[in-house]
Amino acid sequence: MGVAGAEPAYWGDVAMRAIRKRPDALAHEIRVDLQVDHRHVLGPTGPRTTGRTHVAGIGVRIFHGRGAGYAYTNEFETEAVDRTVEQATRLAVAAHRAGAPGHVVTIEDAKRARYRPALRGDPADAGTDDVLAFLRRAQDAVRAAAPDAKAQVSFGSKRTVSHFSDSAGSELELGFANSTLLLQTVLRQNGRIGDSNIWAGGERGLADYDGAEAPEALGAEAARLAVESLDARAVPAGRYRTLCDPALSGLLAHESFGHLTEYDLVASGWSVLKGRIGERLAATGVTIRDAPAAEGTRDGVRVPYDAEGTPGRAVTMLEDGVLKEYLHARDTAFAESAAPTGNARALNIHHPPIVRMRNTYIERGDMTLGETIEAVRDGLYLIGGRGGAPRADGSFMFTSERGYRIEGGRITAPIKMASIYGNVLDFLSRVEGLSDRHEIKTNYFGGCGKWDQSFLHVGTGGPDVLVSEALVGGQGA
Amino acid sequence: MKTADELLARAEAAVRRAQVLGAGAAEVFIQEGRTTTITDRGGYVSPAQSHSVGVGVRVALGDRVGIAGSSGLHRIEEVVQDAVGTARTAPPDPSFAGFPTPRAPQATPTPVPQAFAEPDHDLFQETLRDATRCLGDPRITFRSVTLSTGAGRFVVANSEGVAAWDQGGRQTLSVELRASDHGRDVTAWDKVSRIRPLDTTRDIAPLIEGSQDRAIRALRPRPLERNVDTVVLTDSATGQIVSRFIQAFSGSLVRSGQSRMAERMGRQVASPLVDLVDLPQGADHLPRIRVDHEGTPTAALHVVEDGVARAVFHDSRSGNGQGGSNGRGLRVAGWNGGVRAAPLFLTMRAGDRSVDEIVAETDRAVLVEEPLTGMLTANVTTGDFSAVVPYAFLVEGGEVRHALPNLTIGGNVHEMMRRIDAVGDTAIERRQGIYPAIRTRGVSCAS
Numbered sequence: 001m002g003v004a005g006a007e008p009a010y011w012g013d014v015a016m017r018a019i020r021k022r023p024d025a026l027a028h029e030i031r032v033d034l035q036v037d038h039r040h041v042l043g044p045t046g047p048r049t050t051g052r053t054h055v056a057g058i059g060v061r062i063f064h065g066r067g068a069g070y071a072y073t074n075e076f077e078t079e080a081v082d083r084t085v086e087q088a089t090r091l092a093v094a095a096h097r098a099g100a101p102g103h104v105v106t107i108e109d110a111k112r113a114r115y116r117p118a119l120r121g122d123p124a125d126a127g128t129d130d131v132l133a134f135l136r137r138a139q140d141a142v143r144a145a146a147p148d149a150k151a152q153v154s155f156g157s158k159r160t161v162s163h164f165s166d167s168a169g170s171e172l173e174l175g176f177a178n179s180t181l182l183l184q185t186v187l188r189q190n191g192r193i194g195d196s197n198i199w200a201g202g203e204r205g206l207a208d209y210d211g212a213e214a215p216e217a218l219g220a221e222a223a224r225l226a227v228e229s230l231d232a233r234a235v236p237a238g239r240y241r242t243l244c245d246p247a248l249s250g251l252l253a254h255e256s257f258g259h260l261t262e263y264d265l266v267a268s269g270w271s272v273l274k275g276r277i278g279e280r281l282a283a284t285g286v287t288i289r290d291a292p293a294a295e296g297t298r299d300g301v302r303v304p305y306d307a308e309g310t311p312g313r314a315v316t317m318l319e320d321g322v323l324k325e326y327l328h329a330r331d332t333a334f335a336e337s338a339a340p341t342g343n344a345r346a347l348n349i350h351h352p353p354i355v356r357m358r359n360t361y362i363e364r365g366d367m368t369l370g371e372t373i374e375a376v377r378d379g380l381y382l383i384g385g386r387g388g389a390p391r392a393d394g395s396f397m398f399t400s401e402r403g404y405r406i407e408g409g410r411i412t413a414p415i416k417m418a419s420i421y422g423n424v425l426d427f428l429s430r431v432e433g434l435s436d437r438h439e440i441k442t443n444y445f446g447g448c449g450k451w452d453q454s455f456l457h458v459g460t461g462g463p464d465v466l467v468s469e470a471l472v473g474g475q476g477a
Numbered sequence: 478m479k480t481a482d483e484l485l486a487r488a489e490a491a492v493r494r495a496q497v498l499g500a501g502a503a504e505v506f507i508q509e510g511r512t513t514t515i516t517d518r519g520g521y522v523s524p525a526q527s528h529s530v531g532v533g534v535r536v537a538l539g540d541r542v543g544i545a546g547s548s549g550l551h552r553i554e555e556v557v558q559d560a561v562g563t564a565r566t567a568p569p570d571p572s573f574a575g576f577p578t579p580r581a582p583q584a585t586p587t588p589v590p591q592a593f594a595e596p597d598h599d600l601f602q603e604t605l606r607d608a609t610r611c612l613g614d615p616r617i618t619f620r621s622v623t624l625s626t627g628a629g630r631f632v633v634a635n636s637e638g639v640a641a642w643d644q645g646g647r648q649t650l651s652v653e654l655r656a657s658d659h660g661r662d663v664t665a666w667d668k669v670s671r672i673r674p675l676d677t678t679r680d681i682a683p684l685i686e687g688s689q690d691r692a693i694r695a696l697r698p699r700p701l702e703r704n705v706d707t708v709v710l711t712d713s714a715t716g717q718i719v720s721r722f723i724q725a726f727s728g729s730l731v732r733s734g735q736s737r738m739a740e741r742m743g744r745q746v747a748s749p750l751v752d753l754v755d756l757p758q759g760a761d762h763l764p765r766i767r768v769d770h771e772g773t774p775t776a777a778l779h780v781v782e783d784g785v786a787r788a789v790f791h792d793s794r795s796g797n798g799q800g801g802s803n804g805r806g807l808r809v810a811g812w813n814g815g816v817r818a819a820p821l822f823l824t825m826r827a828g829d830r831s832v833d834e835i836v837a838e839t840d841r842a843v844l845v846e847e848p849l850t851g852m853l854t855a856n857v858t859t860g861d862f863s864a865v866v867p868y869a870f871l872v873e874g875g876e877v878r879h880a881l882p883n884l885t886i887g888g889n890v891h892e893m894m895r896r897i898d899a900v901g902d903t904a905i906e907r908r909q910g911i912y913p914a915i916r917t918r919g920v921s922c923a924s
Contacts, residue, residue, distance in 0.1 A: 051560070091526060268521070392664060393662065397850070397864070
């Protein structure tokens with residue numbers, strides 16, 4: 001992944017020399033990113049898209065007094081780097097002179113580290129025919145199980161090498177890998193439409209998709225769900241005892257709770273969680289964390305250092321129902337006299353880092369899945385989730401992918417995608433049980449949007465979460 | 478910024494390189510942009526400046542197509558090699574019919590004012606002061622103010638010809654306001670974008686005053702006591718519903734089987750009050766799109782006439798066997814995405830009544846003035862969706878009664894388009910289109 005015959009460290013040095021020539025630059029960070037994306041889409045009638053994209057650039061952030069300025073270029077030429085340093089410095093100086101009420105940032109503690117993901121069947125080395133053959137295995141499995149189904153199978157992967165250096169002398173070379181195998185299936189029978197939308201992904205190469213995630217297994221499952229959805233009924237709007245699966249509970253933990261703990265949003269007065277550290281906000285037993293990796297697995301995303309060079313650590317935002325910590329980048333940590341938490345992330349080299357999440361999840365409980373279903377007695381089991389924008393007051397609306405009715409403590413009939421809405425603090429206060437399974441998922445084809453930085457790869461997950469009551473409305477009701 | 482001629486020369490050289498490597502046909506798309514964005518978010522001022530170049534390459538070896546892309550021009554040769562290598566191993570694409578011949582528009586590119594291309598902190602401070610002066614109520618403060626200035630251009634070349642288009646400069650002001658009163662917080666946001674420097678009287682003041690008015694009116698909400706099946710949507714929410722409805726007219730989705738709209742040409746698919754025309758230019762203050770991203774010249778396309786389906790959007794691939802491209806081949810995900818058939822600038826014909834008149838003749842409905850959140854979850858195949866708005870207003874007996882908190886709307890976009898029975902007389906630019914207010918039935922609202 002070299003750039004024009006040179007390594008990222010070389011261009012980091014070019015930028016460093018340009019900065020040191022200037023008397024007005026106090027502290028700085030330099031990021032050099034080389035990113036390669038592969039996307040392959042196999043439609044029902046043949047391949048639709050197959051291609052590779054490189055995004056590379058040099059980003060410079062200059063801190064001057066209370067001002068900070070970020071500029072980047074994707075021209076790997078010394079003159080372009082000089083110009084970028086000049087622009088970042090001008091922005092920082094102008095911000096300082098304009099009385100920017102930010103905080104004087106100091107960069108201390110030089111860090112040195114290297115991380116390279118080890119993948120089985122690295123997509124970067126795979127030929128197009130290999131990947132399409134991989135996708136065909138999934139598509140063939142759908143057809144074998146449901147001959148009338150039309151399946152679009154997609155594979156996307158991202159590999160990034162990031163070189164980071166700063167004025168404290170840090171040198172980090174960090175690899176990032178994320179891929180997803182996505183199956184979208186539509187089935188039309190006797191005027192009825194069924195569909196399914198499932199995926200698997202994480203820090204994976206092609207050969208890492210095995211077991212329940214093998215293309216054949218996913219294809220069979222996609223077909224089964226599409227057939228099942230033909231009989232799914234809309235849910236009448238109302239309040240139900242509800243069990244949310246790990247995907248839906250993770251979405252809720254991220255969108256409706258996690259964003260409210262991002263300190264840039266807290267400081268601006270946007271979040272309902274401002275000034276509530278130490279307060280009980282949820283039922284006993286509910287713990288929500290944001291971690292740099294999904295420990296012990298290759299699920300989710302792996303962010304050992306953030307985009308400011310801060311080592312990542314697990315942050316416990318909510319512990320046993322009590323609000324404990326906010327998420328910080330360096331400048332927000334300075335504002336609160338706290339320590340950075342390793343949550344400064346940038347979508348890519350085109351953007352400066354801001355406070356973002358990594359792997360956000362609700363901690364598991366001790367009930368089996370069967371026990372949680374039994375405990376629902378009469379209600380709904382909602383599976384998968386889409387949508388959901390963070391709202392300052394904690395209100396939310398998500399759409400499940402599918403689900404089931406639970407009657408007499410047993411799963412009975414399938415239901416269509418349904419919306420679930422309410423307020424996250426009310427929702428968390430109604431938690432009656434947590435299953436003992438723990439799943440964290442990520443999706444190359446989606447991610448987290450914040451301001452103009454969409455969509456950043458994140459992991460979300462948790463256990464199955466049983467709530468005593470949730471407001472659920474059927475689609476097109 | 479490089480000149481269009483410089484970019485064209487690089488694109489043409491890359492096309493020749495692809496041919497040397499064995500490509501029967503090649504298309505090289507280069508997009509260049511410069512943006513300065515300054516945001517003040519509760520005291521955190523974030524200035525950022527970018528200069529980016531993106532290259533998208535499509536090559537064909539017979540009917541095998543390969544795609545590759547890269548930021549910057551330094552890897553352009555490698556990108557061409559990638560695309561050729563991908564095409565060699567790609568299976569045949571039965572829909573591929575060659576790249577259309579790019580044709581340069583006979584027009585003078587929009588000049589780019591210098592102020593748009595350079596970072597300007599003073600301009601931001603001046604704009605912030607102007608915006609602050611427009612705040613006329615002590616309950617209102619800014620949550621965030623973002624000013625961005627940008628300029629861009631693109632060129633496309635293939636073995637048959639070239640086209641270049643200067644997208645001009647654009648200045649955008651986005652504001653997020655907070656209204657606070659007696660422990661209740663309401664947020665309202667809006668933005669204005671122009672191809673000239675923003676003007677305090679014409680642009681900034683209406684933006685702030687409109688957002689402020691909505692936020693203050695929403696400060697005293699009461700829940701909705703019983704379900705309502707009628708909504709009056711103003712321009713922004715109308716644009717979201719129409720945008721989802723119009724997805725079914727994408728030739729790309731028709732070809733993939735996700736839409737059956739092609740079979741419904743000449744049939745009633747919406748209310749007779751619905752007239753949708755896709756234009757190369759939506760308003761005088763927006764840049765004109767003279768060629769699409771495949772270099773095909775654009776022209777107005779009547780998509781829905783009096784509720785009757787008339788046309789499907791086509792790029793060169795989806796138009797193969799369907800009359801060819803109609804100038805709607807867009808790299809909707811930027812230079813690094815594939816080309817898709819999509820609208821340029823959708824315009825919905827205005828009706829004959831003001832929003833006030835529509836409200837006055839409505840017995841019971843919910844009035845939605847804010848953008849809908851959650852529309853991304855709309856099911857492309859069926860049109861089903863659920864969405865929320867932070868606040869809306871209850872209309873009863875022809876009058877706006879009170880605000881409604883956290884309203885959820887469930888429905889089906891096709892059904893909503895069929896049941897439109899009133900259209901507002903003022904169409905406003907929103908979401909890459911121009912839309913009026915509408916009243917429609919058959920939805921489910923709850924708060």
